[in-house]
Amino acid sequence: MALNRKIAYIDLSTGKIEIKPIPIEIRRKFLGGRGLDAYLLYNHTKKGIDPLGPENVLLVSGGLLTATLASATARTHVMAKSPLGGMIGSANMGGFFAPELAWAGFHHLVIKGKAEKPVYLWIHNGKIEIRDARNIWGKTVTETQWAIREELGDEEIKSMVIGPAGENLVRFANVMTGIKNSGGRTGMGAVMGSKNLKAIAVRGTMDIKIAHPKEALEYNKRFIDQITSAKVNQTQGTLGTPFIWGATNSWGGIRCRNFQYNQQLYCDEIEPEAIDEVCTQTVGPYHMASCFGCQVHCRAKYRIPSGPYKGVYDEGPEYTSQGAFCGEPDCRSIETLLVGNHLVNQFGLDNLETGSLIAWAMELYELGILTDKETEGLELRFGNDEALLEMVKRIAFRKGWLGDTLAEGGLIASERIGKNSFDYLIQVKGVSNLHSDERATPALALNVATASRGSDHLRSRPAIDLYHLPEPVLRKIYSTPVPYDGPLSSEHTEYVGKPWQVFWQENCYMAVDCLGICKYHTVFLGATLPNFEDWPKVIYYNTGLEFTPRELWDIAERCNMIERLFNLREGLKREDPYRGDMLNHRYFDEPTRRGAPDVVGRVIDREKFRKMIDEFYSYKGLDENGVPKPETLKRLGLENEPSHLL
Amino acid sequence: MEIRGKVLTVYPEKCTGCRLCELVCSVYHDGVSNAMRSRIRIVKWESEGVYVPMICQQCQDAPCMIVCPVKAISRDEELNRVMVNHDICIGCRSCVAICPFGAMGFNVIDRKNFKCDLCDGDPQCVRFCEVKAVDYVDAERISLDKKRAAAGKITAAQRQAIALELESR
Amino acid sequence: MAEEKEGLTTAEVLRKTRTYGQVRCHNPSCLGRLQPEPGADRVKCPVCGMEFRVTWIKSGFPRIRGPVWDVNVKIAEEAFQRKMKEEKKDGPQ
Numbered sequence: 076m077a078l079n080r081k082i083a084y085i086d087l088s089t090g091k092i093e094i095k096p097i098p099i100e101i102r103r104k105f106l107g108g109r110g111l112d113a114y115l116l117y118n119h120t121k122k123g124i125d126p127l128g129p130e131n132v133l134l135v136s137g138g139l140l141t142a143t144l145a146s147a148t149a150r151t152h153v154m155a156k157s158p159l160g161g162m163i164g165s166a167n168m169g170g171f172f173a174p175e176l177a178w179a180g181f182h183h184l185v186i187k188g189k190a191e192k193p194v195y196l197w198i199h200n201g202k203i204e205i206r207d208a209r210n211i212w213g214k215t216v217t218e219t220q221w222a223i224r225e226e227l228g229d230e231e232i233k234s235m236v237i238g239p240a241g242e243n244l245v246r247f248a249n250v251m252t253g254i255k256n257s258g259g260r261t262g263m264g265a266v267m268g269s270k271n272l273k274a275i276a277v278r279g280t281m282d283i284k285i286a287h288p289k290e291a292l293e294y295n296k297r298f299i300d301q302i303t304s305a306k307v308n309q310t311q312g313t314l315g316t317p318f319i320w321g322a323t324n325s326w327g328g329i330r331c332r333n334f335q336y337n338q339q340l341y342c343d344e345i346e347p348e349a350i351d352e353v354c355t356q357t358v359g360p361y362h363m364a365s366c367f368g369c370q371v372h373c374r375a376k377y378r379i380p381s382g383p384y385k386g387v388y389d390e391g392p393e394y395t396s397q398g399a400f401c402g403e404p405d406c407r408s409i410e411t412l413l414v415g416n417h418l419v420n421q422f423g424l425d426n427l428e429t430g431s432l433i434a435w436a437m438e439l440y441e442l443g444i445l446t447d448k449e450t451e452g453l454e455l456r457f458g459n460d461e462a463l464l465e466m467v468k469r470i471a472f473r474k475g476w477l478g479d480t481l482a483e484g485g486l487i488a489s490e491r492i493g494k495n496s497f498d499y500l501i502q503v504k505g506v507s508n509l510h511s512d513e514r515a516t517p518a519l520a521l522n523v524a525t526a527s528r529g530s531d532h533l534r535s536r537p538a539i540d541l542y543h544l545p546e547p548v549l550r551k552i553y554s555t556p557v558p559y560d561g562p563l564s565s566e567h568t569e570y571v572g573k574p575w576q577v578f579w580q581e582n583c584y585m586a587v588d589c590l591g592i593c594k595y596h597t598v599f600l601g602a603t604l605p606n607f608e609d610w611p612k613v614i615y616y617n618t619g620l621e622f623t624p625r626e627l628w629d630i631a632e633r634c635n636m637i638e639r640l641f642n643l644r645e646g647l648k649r650e651d652p653y654r655g656d657m658l659n660h661r662y663f664d665e666p667t668r669r670g671a672p673d674v675v676g677r678v679i680d681r682e683k684f685r686k687m688i689d690e691f692y693s694y695k696g697l698d699e700n701g702v703p704k705p706e707t708l709k710r711l712g713l714e715n716e717p718s719h720l721l
Numbered sequence: 722m723e724i725r726g727k728v729l730t731v732y733p734e735k736c737t738g739c740r741l742c743e744l745v746c747s748v749y750h751d752g753v754s755n756a757m758r759s760r761i762r763i764v765k766w767e768s769e770g771v772y773v774p775m776i777c778q779q780c781q782d783a784p785c786m787i788v789c790p791v792k793a794i795s796r797d798e799e800l801n802r803v804m805v806n807h808d809i810c811i812g813c814r815s816c817v818a819i820c821p822f823g824a825m826g827f828n829v830i831d832r833k834n835f836k837c838d839l840c841d842g843d844p845q846c847v848r849f850c851e852v853k854a855v856d857y858v859d860a861e862r863i864s865l866d867k868k869r870a871a872a873g874k875i876t877a878a879q880r881q882a883i884a885l886e887l888e889s890r
Numbered sequence: 891m892a893e894e895k896e897g898l899t900t901a902e903v904l905r906k907t908r909t910y911g912q913v914r915c916h917n918p919s920c921l922g923r924l925q926p927e928p929g930a931d932r933v934k935c936p937v938c939g940m941e942f943r944v945t946w947i948k949s950g951f952p953r954i955r956g957p958v959w960d961v962n963v964k965i966a967e968e969a970f971q972r973k974m975k976e977e978k979k980d981g982p983q
Contacts (some may be wrong), residue, residue, distance in 0.1 A: 142754050143754055144744060144745070144748055144754065161756065171740070174756075178754075178756065178757075217768060221768070254767060255766060280757035282753045282758075282830065283754040283755065284752065285752055285753060288749070292748060292749060292845070295745070295849070296848070296849065299849065306908070313947075321956060324956075325942070325957050326917055327966070328918075338966075340959055340963060343956060346943050346955060358770065360734075361734045361852075363737055364738050364772075365739030367740055368739055368741045368744055369739050370739070370741070370851045370852075376770035388770060541917070541918050543921050567918050567919075588909055666970075666971055669963070670918070670963055670966055671917035671920070671921075672938065672939060672966070673915075673917065673919035673920075673969075674919075676969065676973030676974065676977070
């Protein structure tokens with residue numbers, strides 16, 4: 076059964092491997108996935124370690140429900156101290172890796188030390204082997220995966236790999252599986268690279284016993300109906316995430332020219348429908364693909380239709396690629412978008428971070444803070460497609476002064492570039508913001524500022540805040556499983572009620588990350604999707620474990636607090652612009668200029684923003700500095716951390 | 722004459738590769754999640770994005786039935802399926818070797834062969850496949866549907882040709 | 891409080907308001923329901939004036955493809971000028 080999946084400790088320095096069961100008391104406290112990873116990270120690392128040194132610990136996991144009949148349990152979670160911002164490093168990806176890992180007998184891997192030479196891990200039905208990777212070092216993301224399959228003689232092997240960017244210790248290198256499933260944020264690929272670990276290959280044929288198979292099947296069928304009847308998922312299943320970018324850009328919620336504008340104009344060629352047309356022409360009418368066990372099928376398949384890469388197959392592009400290769404640098408060519416997406420997938424780069432940093436460099440170049448000397452003659456202007464794609468390559472291979480500098484991430488790069496370059500860097504805790512512009516949406520701004528892994532939209536974003544849902548509907552969602560009778564507002568420009576929404580979403584997303592479920596199967600983009608009330612049943616039918624919705628909420632709160640403890644230990648300070656719950660000053664000082672009439676002319680109000688943070692802290696049980704109160708730690712059972720139970 | 726038996730049919734182009742069918746198949750038959758136990762398998766060419774569901778065709782002249790040395794395999798005409806009687810089966814795997822579709826599996830945990838039994842008339846893979854990449858339909862419908870699809874393409878082409886001709890006049 | 895629709899799930903509450911043949915205005919402060927003429931390639935929001943290009947998934951199922959740029963850019967520029975004038979009078983919004 077799911078509960079007998081094990082944890083393996085792998086020391087790459089010594090080659091020692093230790094396999095242990097995961098005690099049920101630990102499950103009841105941290106469930107699995109991201110929550111348990113956060114516990115392990117806090118317990119197995121020391122304050123102030125070098126994220127790219129052997130003392131950093133790389134955690135790889137599936138969730139409690141991975142490979143069971145809960146819906147879409149495809150997610151793999153990867154955690155370590157982040158080389159990008161020095162805070163929690165955490166990335167989450169779909170695909171087929173985590174289910175295979177569970178079938179191979181494992182839920183959690185704790186990888187320590189550093190191998191002397193390039194190696195990869197081979198995990199097969201309860202056994203773990205460290206193998207020589209010198210022959211595959213240097214290969215791209217997909218070449219690596221196919222080479223491992225060939226070497227081990229099994230087409231069914233799933234592997235999590237790094238590309239050249241991870242090998243070159245680019246501080247925002249991805250871990251990847253399949254063609255484009257990416258563990259994208261906070262440079263987990265660089266941590267793998269720093270350990271000389273090229274890949275983790277898994278293959279499993281071990282039974283996972285389902286506690287109540289009949290009920291699990293029937294409940295899953297109900298879940299599927301709920302998931303596929305949500306309109307947002309139907310659109311997602313036709314156009315993929317580009318539909319979000321398209322709709323958001325339409326009203327002015329997209330960063331353009333770094334942070335100068337909140338909308339990209341006349342970009343018809345890269346609209347969701349235009350991308351869809353290319354997919355239809357190059358792959359066929361049925362061109363959407365799914366991750367494991369998912370009915371949303373939001374991943375598009377395409378071939379590059381023109382230019383030097385004509386005919387090359389890839390998947391995506393996701394809306395982060397539209398942000399990276401269209402909105403932020405203000406390029407409008409579909410070929411650039413599809414080629415850029417292909418390059419980051421092959422190099423193993425975080426598209427979001429890459430695009431954001433290049434757009435920042437473009438603004439610096441136009442301002443004269445960067446000159447032809449630093450760019451080595453490259454005309455790094457907004458709208459220069461060739462320069463954009465050239466920079467992607469320079470970053471991945473640390474080519475030239477600027478390529479090498481940007482590969483260090485925004486914080487270090489801004490120090491190297493100097494002058495007032497930091498003022499233009501759109502980041503939180505060293506991690507670049509998504510391509511979205513939150514100046515008209517205080518709830519989303521609060522989410523970005525307080526997300527544990529640095530600026531992020533998948534930690535606590537109340538995305539449904541943009542739907543103007545009637546207050547009773549909001550109340551129904553946000554007052555379970557813990558009562559809430561404070562204000563709630565359907566207005567996306569409002570400040571009241573938003574801290575609670577962000578707090579609720581933070582716990583909701585933590586819970587799905589612990590279970591190993593995709594966020595499209597919970598209250599993220601669709602208000603009607605499963606949440607705390609639904610999960611206890613699905614957990615019980617699949618594993619036999621009993622939880623109340625409230626207990627799941629408490630676990631999520633506890634896990635979020637562990638991440639907070641880690642960040643505080645590494646130096647998080649409330650209003651520190653480098654490592655705080657703080658936004659770039661432009662959010663407060665530069666009004667939006669484009670989009671819908673009500674979106675135009677917006678800034679985040681400093682005072683109201685401060686009050687939102689105060690209120691958010693109070694829900695979390697933090698004091699005004701963002702530090703947990705002793706009674707909060709006691710309530711969550713965290714007063715003795717690190718407790719070294721596992 | 723009464724028309725008996727529906728057939729399980731596959732539309733590979735519609736498959737999104739999610740493998741939920743494999744999961745529900747193994748849970749329905751064995752109470753466990755394990756793709757290796759599934760009667761239906763999705764074969765993938767990942768580098769081209771091609772996914773093909775592979776299942777037992779319930780052949781009329783089933784090679785597995787013919788090759789079985791102890792006659793453990795027989796046709797169930799009621800549900801139009803080929804069944805293995807495990808009381809008779811000796812586990813020699815001749816059927817596994819001869820199946821042209823690789824649809825006869827051998828389970829290394831239980832040391833038994835296994836194949837699609839159409840879930841006694843309610844195939845779970847079909848029930849859970851939202852995109853209808855697998856379907857369970859009357860045998861006569863399959864060719865009719867294909868005829869209609871092909872005819873549709875021909876008429877579309879004809880209409881285009883007429884339109885072009887009109888334009889060029 | 892505010893539980894008029896007691897006993898219904900969120901999905902059921904929202905499903906009741908589902909409409910077909912219409913799209914929602916992309917302006918998040920408006921979200922008015924727009925009903926494009928059958929086969930039309932644009933639709934103008936009668937409430938906020940923003941204009942959108944329409945694509946038809948199939949007959950009876952329209953979808954907004956994107957803004958009619960010239961119209962919406964002009965609306966945004968006017969709104970920006972107006973707000974900056976107001977701000978000078980009243981201080982920040």
